[in-house]
Amino acid sequence: MDAASARWWGRGVTTTDPLDALALPGGLTARHPTEADHARVQAVLAAWWGHMGGEHGDLQRALLLPRLFFQHMTDTSTLVEDADGRLVAFLVGFLSPAHPDVAYIHFVGVDPAAQGGGLGRRLYEAFLAAAAARGAREVRCITGPDNRGSVAFHTRMGFALEPGDREEDGVPVHSDYDGPGLDRVSFVRPLP
Numbered sequence: 001m002d003a004a005s006a007r008w009w010g011r012g013v014t015t016t017d018p019l020d021a022l023a024l025p026g027g028l029t030a031r032h033p034t035e036a037d038h039a040r041v042q043a044v045l046a047a048w049w050g051h052m053g054g055e056h057g058d059l060q061r062a063l064l065l066p067r068l069f070f071q072h073m074t075d076t077s078t079l080v081e082d083a084d085g086r087l088v089a090f091l092v093g094f095l096s097p098a099h100p101d102v103a104y105i106h107f108v109g110v111d112p113a114a115q116g117g118g119l120g121r122r123l124y125e126a127f128l129a130a131a132a133a134r135g136a137r138e139v140r141c142i143t144g145p146d147n148r149g150s151v152a153f154h155t156r157m158g159f160a161l162e163p164g165d166r167e168e169d170g171v172p173v174h175s176d177y178d179g180p181g182l183d184r185v186s187f188v189r190p191l192p
């Protein structure tokens, strides 16, 4: 466990709500997303991911975040806004219905203007603390093999890369993980 994460668990914090474990810089506020936020998040996906993978990539990401996440996965998800109500970051995560000891982070995004400022780490730590308090013993997530920023971020956040069926520049890749041509990198991290 890294030092920042130990902050929460070391203090015996047992909140099941990620909002209670989230400390934000001044001017930013956090809340759970609502269905009305679906369109707002969809509107920033392409730009925040830097149009990675071109139009095909933009479409894939849009389809990976349908409205249902803003209807049914809200209590473990977080949305961050600035003082003017502008969207600055979001995390969509949940506990596995089939495996309650497994937490899953489905999507995380930070406005490019705020990237590298610790928001992604704060969102992850708050989610991990709440997931652990809900009984999860490990957290999982995936990313596309081209998203080297995401691979670097998850590595820094203490995730291990699960062995794949091939490697790209030293990164293990699971071919056709989500369907033909939809390769993924798979991450896992234990929770205390």
Ligand SMILES: CC(C)(COP(=O)(O)OP(=O)(O)OC[C@H]1O[C@@H](n2cnc3c(N)ncnc32)[C@H](O)[C@@H]1OP(=O)(O)O)[C@@H](O)C(=O)NCCC(=O)NCCS
Residues within 6 Å of the ligand: 048, 049, 106, 107, 108, 109, 110, 111, 114, 115, 116, 117, 118, 119, 120, 121, 122, 143, 147, 148, 149, 150, 152, 153, 154, 156, 157
């Ligand atoms: C990936 C992302 C969520 C990270 O959020 P962030 O707020 O920029 O990251 P943080 O500033 O909290 O960084 C946390 C740690 O990861 C490292 N890190 C983050 N992005 C990195 C990158 N592109 N390359 C190398 N290291 C990186 C930071 O150096 C930091 O390390 P430290 O805390 O040990 O000093 C954000 O960059 C983003 O939204 N990217 C575009 C969307 C995306 O790819 N989402 C993830 C895939 S679903």
